[in-house]
Amino acid sequence: MEQEQKVAVHVEHLNAWYGKTQALYDINLTIAPLSVTAFIGPSGCGKSTILRCLNRMHEEVPRASAAGLVQIEGVNIYAHSIKPMYIRLHIGMVFQQPNPLPTRSIWENVAIGAQINGLAKGKALHERVERSLRQAALWDEVKDRLHSSATTLSGGQQQRLCIARALATEPKILLMDEPASALDPESTFKVEELIQELKKQYTVIIVTHNMQQAARIGDTTAFFLKGHVIEFGETQHLFTHPQKQETEYYVTGRFS
Amino acid sequence: MSAVSQVYQSHPFHPPLSILTVRRRISNILAIVLTTIFILFTVGILLYLISYVLVQGLHFINLDFFTQVPTPDGAPGGGMGQSVQGTLILVGLATLMGVPLGLFTGIYLSEFGQGHFAASIRFLVDILTGIPTIIFGLFVWGLIVVPNHSFSGFAGGMALGIIMVPIVTRTTEDILRLVPRETREASLALGATESQTILRVVIPSALNGIITGIILAMARVAGETAPLIMTAFGTTYWNADITQPTDALPLGIYNFSHSPYQEQVNQAYAGAFILIMLIFLTSFAVRWATKGFEQTNR
Numbered sequence: 001m002e003q004e005q006k007v008a009v010h011v012e013h014l015n016a017w018y019g020k021t022q023a024l025y026d027i028n029l030t031i032a033p034l035s036v037t038a039f040i041g042p043s044g045c046g047k048s049t050i051l052r053c054l055n056r057m058h059e060e061v062p063r064a065s066a067a068g069l070v071q072i073e074g075v076n077i078y079a080h081s082i083k084p085m086y087i088r089l090h091i092g093m094v095f096q097q098p099n100p101l102p103t104r105s106i107w108e109n110v111a112i113g114a115q116i117n118g119l120a121k122g123k124a125l126h127e128r129v130e131r132s133l134r135q136a137a138l139w140d141e142v143k144d145r146l147h148s149s150a151t152t153l154s155g156g157q158q159q160r161l162c163i164a165r166a167l168a169t170e171p172k173i174l175l176m177d178e179p180a181s182a183l184d185p186e187s188t189f190k191v192e193e194l195i196q197e198l199k200k201q202y203t204v205i206i207v208t209h210n211m212q213q214a215a216r217i218g219d220t221t222a223f224f225l226k227g228h229v230i231e232f233g234e235t236q237h238l239f240t241h242p243q244k245q246e247t248e249y250y251v252t253g254r255f256s
Numbered sequence: 257m258s259a260v261s262q263v264y265q266s267h268p269f270h271p272p273l274s275i276l277t278v279r280r281r282i283s284n285i286l287a288i289v290l291t292t293i294f295i296l297f298t299v300g301i302l303l304y305l306i307s308y309v310l311v312q313g314l315h316f317i318n319l320d321f322f323t324q325v326p327t328p329d330g331a332p333g334g335g336m337g338q339s340v341q342g343t344l345i346l347v348g349l350a351t352l353m354g355v356p357l358g359l360f361t362g363i364y365l366s367e368f369g370q371g372h373f374a375a376s377i378r379f380l381v382d383i384l385t386g387i388p389t390i391i392f393g394l395f396v397w398g399l400i401v402v403p404n405h406s407f408s409g410f411a412g413g414m415a416l417g418i419i420m421v422p423i424v425t426r427t428t429e430d431i432l433r434l435v436p437r438e439t440r441e442a443s444l445a446l447g448a449t450e451s452q453t454i455l456r457v458v459i460p461s462a463l464n465g466i467i468t469g470i471i472l473a474m475a476r477v478a479g480e481t482a483p484l485i486m487t488a489f490g491t492t493y494w495n496a497d498i499t500q501p502t503d504a505l506p507l508g509i510y511n512f513s514h515s516p517y518q519e520q521v522n523q524a525y526a527g528a529f530i531l532i533m534l535i536f537l538t539s540f541a542v543r544w545a546t547k548g549f550e551q552t553n554r
Contacts, residue, residue, distance in 0.1 A: 060444060062370060089447030099438035103460045113446035116456065162442070169446060 007071075008033035008173060008203040009054065014068030016049055016058055023049045025227045027068070031220070033172075036199045038218030038235065039207045042255060045224040047207045051175050054205065055091040056084040073172060089117050092166030092202075096178040098158035100150035100165075107146040109161055113169040128168055135201075136164035137194050156187025163194065167202075174198060176206040180213070192217050211251060215239055223247050306532060313525030321526055326492045330517035336527050338494050339508030342409070343534075345496065346488060346504050347478050349413025354420030355470055361421070362428025367454055369429075378429075384422040392418050393483030401487055409495070409502030412488025416477040423476060427469025431462045468542050475538040479531060481506035505531045 009031040016024040024046050031037050039047040052058040053066045056077060070077050077087045100109050110129045114120045120128050129146075133139040138160040142153070150161060159179060166174060176195075180188040195204055195217050208214050214221050215235060222232040223246075231238060231247045242248040249255060324335035361381070365374055396415040401407055435458050443453040459466070481504075484490070490507040491500070505527055512524035 055445065057441065057445060060441070085444075085447045085449050087447075088445055093445035095438060095441065095445075097438055099436075099442045101439060101442060101457055101461070103463070112443075112456070116443075116446060116448045116452050165442075165446070 007031070008035075008073060009205070010069075010071040011050075011054075012069040012071075014050070014053060014066065014070060016046075016053055016066040017064065018061065019063040023227050024053070024066075027229055029222060029229060029232060031203065031205065033203050034199060034201070035219040036195060036204045036206060036217055038214035038221045039205065039224060040209070040211060040214045040221060040250075041224035042250065043209070044226075046227040047222075047224045048177055049227075050224070051177055051205060051207050054173070054175055055088050055093055057088070057093065059084070089113075089169055090171050090173070092169065092171040092174045094159070094162050094166050094174070094176045094179045097182055098155060098162050100153070100158050100161050102149075102151055104150060105147045106142050106150050106153070106161060109150045110164050110168050113165060117169065119169065128170075129164075132164040132168040135167050135198070136160045137190065137197075138164055154187075156183050156190060159183060159187065159191060160194070163191075167198075172203060174202045174204045176204065178207055178209060181209065188213075211239075223250060225250070309525060309528045309532060313522070313527070313529035316522040316526040317529065321523065321530075325494055326512075326520065330515075330519070332519060334519075334523075336505070336508045336512070336523055338491060338503045339505045339527060340530070341494065341496070342488070342491075342503035342507075343478055343505045343531075345409055345498065345502060346412050346416055346484070347474055349409065349498065350416030350420055350477050351470070351474055353414055353417030354473070355424055358421040358424025358473075359428055359466070359470075362425040363432065363454065363459070365425065366429045366432035367450070367458070381422045381425050385426065388482075389415075389419055389480050390482035390485075393486050396483070397486040406499070407487060407489035407501040409488055409498035409500065412484050412502055412504070413498065415483040415487045416480060419477050419480060419483065420473045423473040424469055427472070428466050431465030431469065432458060434465070435461045467545070471538055471542045475535045478534060479506055481510055505534075 007030055009029070011027055011029040014024060014027040015022065027050055039051060041047045049058060054070060054072070054077075056066075058064050058066050066078070068078065072087070072091065075082070101112065104112065107129055110132050111125055114125055114128055130139060133142065138157060141157060142161075145152075150158065153161060159182075163174075163179070180191045183191065192213065195206065198204055199219075206214075206217070218235040220233065221235040221238045223230045223238065225246055231242060231244050233243075238247065239251050242251060318335075320333060321335040322337050322340055324333065325338045326336070327334035361377070365378055365381075368374065369378065392415045396411050396418070400411040400414060439461060440453055440458060443457040448456070484504050484507050488504060488507070489501040490503045490511060492503070495502050509524045509527045509531070512520045512527065515521055515524075
């Protein structure tokens with residue numbers, strides 16, 4: 001099973017629809033473990049859709065469907081016997097708009113993933129919460145007010161709280177859908193720094209509409225256009241020596 | 257250079273008083289005046305109503321009102337204690353019977369209500385909110401009162417409970433729909449099942465509004481008279497037995513208001529005042545109690 005150790009995510013012939021409209025066409029990708037992969041492309045190209053297919057959140061949209069092979073650490077998550085919620089336990093997701101649970105405190109927000117799935121209780125749970133908050137570089141800022149409402153945090157802090165919440169279930173893969181696009185530049189910088197730290201322990205896949213961000217933090221980059229993967233490779237190579245003309249047009253800013 | 261730009265060139269911050277600006281100013285003032293008049297009218301009616309009842313009834317509110325039952329045949333004294341007791345019993349009964357059904361229907365319609373079946377349910381619920389409440393009384397009369405040969409508090413509570421169901425369903429569904437998709441997605445992305453998401457995330461976020469809806473439905477049925485006429489029927493004795501006829505404030509007011517004895521008419525006014533106060537206090541209590549659950553949406 002050496003192949004599984006070299007491959008965190010393997011996508012083969014993935015197609016996805018919203019109702020009758022096809023959004024993804026025959027996607028094939030292989031993502032290495034403990035790396036950061038950036039999905040870039042213009043609006044509507046399908047990069048968020050494919051991200052949501054990786055933890056089966058896509059099918060939560062009414063009348064949406066997907067078909068194909070998606071293997072996470074060797075397990076086909078679209079197999080009939082697999083329940084979507086079991087998959088999502090092992091894959092963390094951070095959304096574009098920070099979405100802390102509004103009626104819960106900071107501590108409860110981070111703990112809820114572990115509580116719902118019965119992963120830890122009592123002291124072990126508290127350790128888990130602290131560990132996740134430290135990993136999200138938020139512990140020092142909130143350790144004195146763990147029981148105040150999550151909505152009292154700033155935007156950047158809320159997003160780091162959402163990252164801590166995603167990490168609390170100890171996933172292998174972290175999916176991030178434009179996590180910094182709603183944040184100010186300083187918070188964005190902190191989140192990018194955080195991602196560089198996180199990739200030592202997790203496989204991170206980040207959707208971004210900001211090419212410079214992809215160039216800064218991505219080890220590999222995939223360029224999407226109209227539901228197809230146009231090019232996929234090492235970030236520096238993709239930006240400096242793009243193989244396809246569409247890629248070149250996009251990275252040089254001819255269209256965005 | 258066009259005429260317009262010429263004009264604006266020479267008057268950069270004070271455009272001339274053309275017909276258009278005059279018309280806009282007039283319609284602006286007209287709108288403000290009209291809305292103010294209507295607001296004063298509406299508030300005025302409300303204030304007049306309350307002050308009329310207050311003036312007539314406040315006088316006659318005393319301890320006896322709550323602790324005594326009506327005296328026989330116009331003897332002095334007495335009160336409407338059994339009406340107050342009955343209202344509390346009937347509204348409590350109605351809440352127990354109507355709220356669970358309304359709550360779960362509202363949750364179903366909001367969380368699982370995309371298909372034709374749900375659309376039909378929603379349609380029926382909407383119809384129910386418009387049915388005159390005396391019909392519910394008639395329904396319970398035929399179902400419970402006639403076979404048992406007895407008016408009862410239970411029948412009254414049931415009639416009021418049925419009235420509460422569509423109200424609670426509507427408010428619950430509307431409030432749950434307001435919980436943003438992002439909050440639900442956050443829960444699902446953590447590996448929660450649908451029911452865990454609903455129970456632990458969606459409903460707590462909407463609890464504020466749900467409780468408001470329930471309490472407002474309670475205040476609403478506290479004032480219903482017609483459905484109680486043929487179910488609870490009313491009484492002039494203390495009664496805590498729900499298998500027996502039970503009184504209620506609206507019924508008591510109705511009966512006393514055309515009594516030949518002035519004292520009882522006065523007590524009817526007092527009862528009306530108490531009823532209005534009850535509803536006022538309920539609204540304030542709701543606002544006060546749910547302040548802690550505010551959610552801030554960015």
